[in-house]
Amino acid sequence: MKLSLGPSSEQLDACVTCGLCLPHCPTFRITGDEIASPRGRLTAMGAVADGRVEADDTYAGILSYCLQCRACEAACPSLVPFGQMMEGARARLAERRPTTSGRIRRLLVGRLLNMKWLLALLTSGVALIQRLGVMRLLPRRMRLARGLRRQRVFPHSAVGVHDLSPAVPAGTVALLAGCVMDQWFPDVHDATRGVLQIAGYQVDSPETQRCCGALAAHEGAAGNAAAMAARNVAAFDGYDYIVSDAAGCSAHLKDYAHWADGGESVAARTRDITEFVAELIEEGRLPRISRNRGDVAVHDPCHLRHAQRIIDAPRAIVRAAGYNPVDIDPDALCCGAAGLYMVYEPDTAEELGRRKVEQITAAGPKTVVSANPGCEIQLRAHLGRGFKVLHPIELYWQAIDR
């Protein structure tokens, strides 16, 4: 498929520069600088597209400072598809002006994330570091490893696990195993599988699937992202639903239409686990626990709330698990994780993490749910001891599985 990546002139024209996106942009909130705002970034893309300025280091810096949280997109009354435009702009820049650090980043998310043995090796390494207690020896950019769950020395994968029961399923579900999700969050997959099976679904995790390609798309590795999308279109063929328990991945699967032939079909069948389960609870096909077990803070991952506009579902799940959901941030500003961002923009990531922790602390609960792995890592790294961070589906699974 010939990729038609943005930003197209129609997309650029869609911005009337009203500025209503500004307060929703985390980097504008921190800096107060138009350069670090969605409107400023769109102006920059437009100026480069029509040749008024060169795509130089300043331009590259303006693009890479964006978290791609897409909060601006949800706030835009003119419906500017900002996320797609930023992905396209980064891909074009990668072609025109490849830099060493960019190449490394694209190699990492475009290729290495798909090498299961390498990820497994890394996971084992993390498990050893955790057991030896030498986390503080890591360089600053790697400190996010503090936010990882305790890893298994011999990690297991969900890929290739097929479901033999029940005889007449309510429907067939392909579970996107994901890259780091598969290695670092096996308990979330177990909960997802467990809950969907109770509701009568057959849950498979097809062998031929790949990483969804979201990180590759965000970093401008468009070729890799397209290749992964094509593989997944084939791998998920024939399933009623494709479910992901990582908000960043479900958001990207829903964007597949412009990444691969047949992508529309994947997009139409994709459900984030939170929306899927919230609907099953609503329909009475999954139980509600009517007990008050206390307060749980709900963190809204950007790619759940802003990219997919899913707001109520995680709260409904928390409620069905017998807890009281507590909001922490009316604007749902990014926590600073943003995929690789926390590695290459540690200052901004840390400031956003600090602000989010302040909000969580002010809200009160010691348990926080987050439906995206990056956010969970970031929150745990910043919250430190005394807090529990988990996926809402785990909270629900633990509540009903006893």
Place this chain on the structure above:
Amino acid sequence: MTLVEQLRSTLGSERVHSHPLELLIYNKDAGATSGEVAAAVLPETTQEVAACVRIARDHGMPIVARGAGTGLAGGAVPEDPALLIVLTRMNRIWEVDDHARTAWVGAGVFNLDLSRATDHLGLHYAPDPSSQAACTIGGNVATNAGGPHCLAEGTTVAHILGLEMVTAEGDVLILGGKAPDPPGLDLRAVVVGSEGTLGIVTKVLVKLTENPPAVRTLLLTFDSIEAAAAAVSDTIAAGIVPAALEMMDQPMVIAVENFIKGGLPVDAVAVLLAELVGLESGVTAEAEIVERISREAGATSVKVAADEAERALLWKARKNAFGAVAQAAPDYYLHDTVVPRTKLAEVISQVYAIGERYGIKMLNVFHAGDGNLHPLVAYDSREPGMSERVRTAAEEMVRVSVAAGGSLTGEHGVGLEKRDLMGLVFEPVDLDAQARLRDAFDGVGLLNPGKVLPRGARCYDYGLNVLPGETAS
């Protein structure tokens, strides 16, 4: 040292922009005009602002102050190269006095953030421009901003008690204060609405308003603009001043509905949004009267927001209206004129006729209660001759508003956009008085030159010579 070097040594290089792309990003606001920026700086303290002013002055470089850049009249767009002083980093809320109901806030505080920060005290900052989530208090002061709720509460000037301002010389003044009637000349009211031509406001002492005990928000539909306009003037003639009374026409409602997907009445020709606030019993009684008057005027349906969520949705629809226009065309030109309420229907039909005559697409959204029209022209500036056509049509719309006994601008300010139309509402002697006032603050024309007053606003430019105490013939 060059200007930029000197600014860098004062603020550090991160907060001084001089790269062509960075300057291009800063060369326009939310309106249609763009300008030229020599350098953009982001000071954090009043002292830093003063230092920047002195540096620019030494280099003979004009200065333009900017907030979040949500202005629509080009007030923060430098016509000729200037130093842009961006005040968004001065976003601290310094002091909230919940007994006196006042707050000292930085010029860069977002309007809505202030109301949010004082909500737990049962207080809010009343003026609420549609861009209130994104616009700054400093920018509100510069333009004497209005908003839906200014119908009952008055515009920005009624909510500013004091100002801290850096003068064209780089000195720091405090104007006004907590006293209800400060002694001496009231320079505070002079500065509000002066669009950065008299000084750079760095801190603002605002009046906070009590959150109303009860709120009722009504959505009324009509099958003609005239009927909706009649409902507006009849309501106010009946002695009811709603907290807000807003109108949108059908194309506008359709565009907004595409964004918020809230089930707005897209079939209605005109929609009125009316909000009543006060004690529960009064609000209930007033809502009944508004409903009766509207039905008599031809309202086809009346819906009351059932809860806070529904009310929030209706306001989201109204406040995002102007941004939704890109669904119609890539550029917009948002007008801002005022007409007497009784002439509302008449002027609106003239405005529609002008739009038709020039073949331009138009959406309408306005503060009907105070007769503040906002015809929104959606166009594509790449179409040959289009921008000129839009401008000519705009000028005609202003002329019909003024001819009906109205005014040039309701709340967006004069800026660049309306500057050359000032002669429509002011006699040379009036403009001269304003020019003299400006000279008293800034004799060399350093601050936001070329804004508000048309070039040649001084009497000698008109061949008049008016001395203090005399009147022009």
